[in-house]
Amino acid sequence: MLNISKSFAGVRALEDVSIRCKPGRVHGLVGENGAGKSTLMKILAGAYKADAGEIVYKGEQRAGATAGEVIDSGISIIYQELALVAQMSVAENIFLGREPQRGFGVLDLRSLHERAAKLTERLGISLDTRTPVSELTVAQRQLVEIAKALSQNADLIVMDEPSAILAGSELDQLFRIISSLVEQGVTIIYISHRLDEVFRIADEVTVLKDGELVATRPIDQLDRATLVELMVGRPLDEIFPQTDHEQGELVLVAEHISTDTILADASLELYAGEILGVAGMVGAGRTELARALFGADPLTSGSISLVGDKGASWSNPAQAIDAGLVLVPEDRKLHGLFTSLSVRVNVTLPILSRLTRFGVVDSQAEDAIVEAAKARLSIVMASADQEAQYLSGGNQQKVVLAKWLETHPAVVILDEPTRGVDVGAKFEIYKLMRQLNDRGIAIVMISSELPEVIGMSDRILVMNDGRIVGEVAQAEATEAGVIELATMAGSRAERI
Amino acid sequence: MSVAKPYESAKSLSGWRLRLFIANYGVYIALLALLLAATVLTPRLYDVNTIAVVMRQATQLGIVAIGQTMILLVAGLDLSIGGIFIMTSIVVADVTNGRDELVIPAILIALALGALVGLGNGLLVTKRRVPPFVATLGMLVLVKGATQAYTKGVPGGFVPDILGIVNQSWYVISIPLLLWLGLNAFFIFVLRRTAYGRKVYAVGSNTEAARLSGISVDTIRISVYVLGSCLAVVSGVVLTGYVGYVDRFIGTGLELDSIAAAIVGGTAFVGGRGGLLGTIAGVLLIQILGTMAVLMGLDIQVQFIIKGLVILGAVTLYSLANVEE
Numbered sequence: 001m002l003n004i005s006k007s008f009a010g011v012r013a014l015e016d017v018s019i020r021c022k023p024g025r026v027h028g029l030v031g032e033n034g035a036g037k038s039t040l041m042k043i044l045a046g047a048y049k050a051d052a053g054e055i056v057y058k059g060e061q062r063a064g065a066t067a068g069e070v071i072d073s074g075i076s077i078i079y080q081e082l083a084l085v086a087q088m089s090v091a092e093n094i095f096l097g098r099e100p101q102r103g104f105g106v107l108d109l110r111s112l113h114e115r116a117a118k119l120t121e122r123l124g125i126s127l128d129t130r131t132p133v134s135e136l137t138v139a140q141r142q143l144v145e146i147a148k149a150l151s152q153n154a155d156l157i158v159m160d161e162p163s164a165i166l167a168g169s170e171l172d173q174l175f176r177i178i179s180s181l182v183e184q185g186v187t188i189i190y191i192s193h194r195l196d197e198v199f200r201i202a203d204e205v206t207v208l209k210d211g212e213l214v215a216t217r218p219i220d221q222l223d224r225a226t227l228v229e230l231m232v233g234r235p236l237d238e239i240f241p242q243t244d245h246e247q248g249e250l251v252l253v254a255e256h257i258s259t260d261t262i263l264a265d266a267s268l269e270l271y272a273g274e275i276l277g278v279a280g281m282v283g284a285g286r287t288e289l290a291r292a293l294f295g296a297d298p299l300t301s302g303s304i305s306l307v308g309d310k311g312a313s314w315s316n317p318a319q320a321i322d323a324g325l326v327l328v329p330e331d332r333k334l335h336g337l338f339t340s341l342s343v344r345v346n347v348t349l350p351i352l353s354r355l356t357r358f359g360v361v362d363s364q365a366e367d368a369i370v371e372a373a374k375a376r377l378s379i380v381m382a383s384a385d386q387e388a389q390y391l392s393g394g395n396q397q398k399v400v401l402a403k404w405l406e407t408h409p410a411v412v413i414l415d416e417p418t419r420g421v422d423v424g425a426k427f428e429i430y431k432l433m434r435q436l437n438d439r440g441i442a443i444v445m446i447s448s449e450l451p452e453v454i455g456m457s458d459r460i461l462v463m464n465d466g467r468i469v470g471e472v473a474q475a476e477a478t479e480a481g482v483i484e485l486a487t488m489a490g491s492r493a494e495r496i
Numbered sequence: 497m498s499v500a501k502p503y504e505s506a507k508s509l510s511g512w513r514l515r516l517f518i519a520n521y522g523v524y525i526a527l528l529a530l531l532l533a534a535t536v537l538t539p540r541l542y543d544v545n546t547i548a549v550v551m552r553q554a555t556q557l558g559i560v561a562i563g564q565t566m567i568l569l570v571a572g573l574d575l576s577i578g579g580i581f582i583m584t585s586i587v588v589a590d591v592t593n594g595r596d597e598l599v600i601p602a603i604l605i606a607l608a609l610g611a612l613v614g615l616g617n618g619l620l621v622t623k624r625r626v627p628p629f630v631a632t633l634g635m636l637v638l639v640k641g642a643t644q645a646y647t648k649g650v651p652g653g654f655v656p657d658i659l660g661i662v663n664q665s666w667y668v669i670s671i672p673l674l675l676w677l678g679l680n681a682f683f684i685f686v687l688r689r690t691a692y693g694r695k696v697y698a699v700g701s702n703t704e705a706a707r708l709s710g711i712s713v714d715t716i717r718i719s720v721y722v723l724g725s726c727l728a729v730v731s732g733v734v735l736t737g738y739v740g741y742v743d744r745f746i747g748t749g750l751e752l753d754s755i756a757a758a759i760v761g762g763t764a765f766v767g768g769r770g771g772l773l774g775t776i777a778g779v780l781l782i783q784i785l786g787t788m789a790v791l792m793g794l795d796i797q798v799q800f801i802i803k804g805l806v807i808l809g810a811v812t813l814y815s816l817a818n819v820e821e
Contacts, residue, residue, distance in 0.1 A: 294708075296707070296708060316712075317707060317708050317709070317710050318710035318711070318712060320710075321709075321710040322710075327708060329705075329708060334702075334704065334705075335702075335704045335705050335708055336705050336708070337702065337705060338697075338698055338701040338702045338705060338706075338768065339701065339702070340701045340764070340768040340769045341697055341698065341701050341768065345694055345697065345698070348694075349694060349695075349698055349706075349709050349711070350709045350710050352691040352694060352695075353691065355691075356690070356691045359690045359691055359692060360689050360690050360691075361689050361690060361691060361694065363689070403709070
């Protein structure tokens with residue numbers, strides 16, 4: 001792909017980017033969120049049209065090919081959100097729309113399953129091709145996608161963040177498959193946020209930043225620190241900003257809380273100006289803990305209250321907000337942002353009662369608040385009346401944060417605050433968290449990234465199977481120690 | 497959080513602006529084009545009498561469409577309106593039996609019953625999580641059935657003469673027209689400038705985010721259904737005054753027309769986007785189109801075809817404008 005440029009709605013996504021992939025190699029593509037990786041791949045796939053530039057594949061000029069032509073020419077893209085029909089079998093999914101037929105539109109089911117079995121064999125996996133996709137694990141579904149790509153005779157496969165949904169051993173399997181595909185002459189473009197993987201699997205790496213090409217280098221000429229610097233323009237050791245504040249006063253106490261979810265008998269104390277990390281495996285009950293603290297899920301037992309002059313308790317989000325709690329949910333688009341509404345409406349929604357007289361919104365006071373939030377969080381927007389959906393992901397995130405900070409909370413609960421966020425944006429969020437600490441605000445941070453939990457938290461609660469199974473101070477925390485607690489067997493037996 | 501830099505690419509920028517323009521102003525442009533076309537095709541549209549007729553029809557549809565728009569904004573839908581018209585007509589005739597002095601109590605009773613229907617809709621949709629289409633369709637059948645059971649199929653009573661004032665007009669100005677404009681002004685203010693209005697949009701735009709923002713989502717949705725039903729009662733009173741007798745088929749089709757007017761006016765079927773100015777234009781567009789078809793001597797069937805094409809054309813345009821990249 002040569003000199004590709006593309007912009008959306010007047011915002012540049014790609015500027016003069018070129019990437020050259022050699023056949024039979026794994027080409028890593030890295031960059032922060034919004035760097036243009038996905039856009040570039042969508043142009044390759046024919047989903048978007050480039051404003052300028054050309055695509056040459058196997059010596060052929062192929063500008064303006066449609067998605068179908070791209071697939072026919074041997075390029076397959078496996079997106080983060082897998083595109084399979086859950087009710088259909090593995091084989092039916094692999095050959096969806098290209099099923100072998102026996103004339104008159106009658107399907108040749110035997111040939112269908114035989115050919116599907118051959119493909120899974122080629123991938124070196126054992127999978128009954130008659131199993132409905134809905135019964136497969138996420139990792140197995142991804143393999144079905146790869147088989148589908150092979151069935152289309154793909155010799156260039158793009159994998160967009162394939163590891164985001166995989167755990168350790170599944171990842172090893174994916175890498176084995178990638179290696180064997182490469183041996184068979186297939187070219188792979190591997191997009192990932194996880195740099196370790198890029199070092200493990202890629203032969204060459206291209207770094208994008210802000211829609212521009214930073215560098216393409218063979219992997220053996222790079223080390224981790226250099227690669228991060230290329231991506232961020234900042235050395236790695238600045239990632240976790242440190243403070244040396246002392247533990248403040250007790251602000252919140254939760255005693256033996258349970259909800260209708262997996263959460264059972266959780267107790268915790270929270271002090272002013274600290275970050276309490278919550279670690280645990282997916283499904284350990286961390287999000288459930290956050291929702292319970294915020295009153296989003298009703299308690300079936302136990303109690304939560306703020307300590308001190310406020311001494312408030314609550315049983316729904318509205319009361320929790322009044323008491324001084326906020327929750328920044330895990331999925332911003334789903335639970336945090338009003339995409340069809342203006343930035344103004346998004347930011348002031350929880351504090352409308354402060355801005356209204358007889359129910360009428362004071363627009364001058366509102367303007368002032370939106371302007372202040374824009375300046376403080378450096379939100380980039382055309383105007384306060386711009387719809388939130390037209391902002392970049394990072395700015396959408398800032399809008400959600402601004403919304404909650406305007407409520408002047410005493411306690412901020414952050415559920416995966418940096419999920420799907422690039423290194424640079426992470427640093428900004430960490431800095432913001434420290435600023436909140438300095439103002440005496442207590443933070444509960446749920447995160448799946450152990451370096452982040454250990455790097456940022458004053459204390460770490462480890463959850464396992466709906467319970468809090470341990471507390472670790474930052475000084476004593478190691479990744480191995482936290483993982484051991486989080487995966488400790490026997491906690492379920494204890495509960496029964 | 498990488499900073500997106502503004503970048504001047506004339507081609508894609510103009511495409512994006514064009515789409516926003518269509519989404520925001522399409523209905524007004526269509527209305528203007530129609531009015532221009534009428535100067536050639538059907539100049540009689542501009543007779544004072546014709547305008548009065550258009551306005552008279554527009555107010556019937558327009559008052560209901562206010563409520564329908566607000567219900568659509570919270571990602572709801574109200575098909576029970578037709579039942580409320582009939583109920584209103586019967587209550588007015590039954591309670592007053594032609595006596596002018598009982599008009600106010602009759603209207604209050606109709607409003608109370610209407611509010612109950614709206615409450616039922618709202619409770620079904622929120623507390624029982626019945627899809628709005630099904631809940632309000634069931635309510636439509638229920639209310640129609642109840643009115644027929646009450647009247648045993650033969651509606652009695654008389655419409656009081658005083659309701660005839662809705663038929664009086666000064667040029668095109670009439671009480672229903674003022675009512676329509678007044679209600680629009682009031683609810684436009686509510687939607688744009690009050691906390692309640694903000695919450696209506698928020699609930700429709702992202703229900704879970706609204707809940708987590710401390711909005712009592714159920715209360716907002718129920719209140720909008722109650723409002724919608726009460727506005728349907730108001731429209732029903734006006735209609736009853738127009739007709740002058742109890743009509744079992746009064747207002748048939750207005751529930752679907754009101755949805756069409758709101759959608760043509762740019763209110764999103766999925767909620768959270770749109771507003772009453774667009775709906776006013778949508779109402780006028782539908783009524784003027786119908787009147788022009790009559791003036792051109794087209795068959796009623798052809799009128800339906802034209803109406804259908806306009807609705808489909810509008811939603812097609814909006815879906816083009818809403819393609820997210």
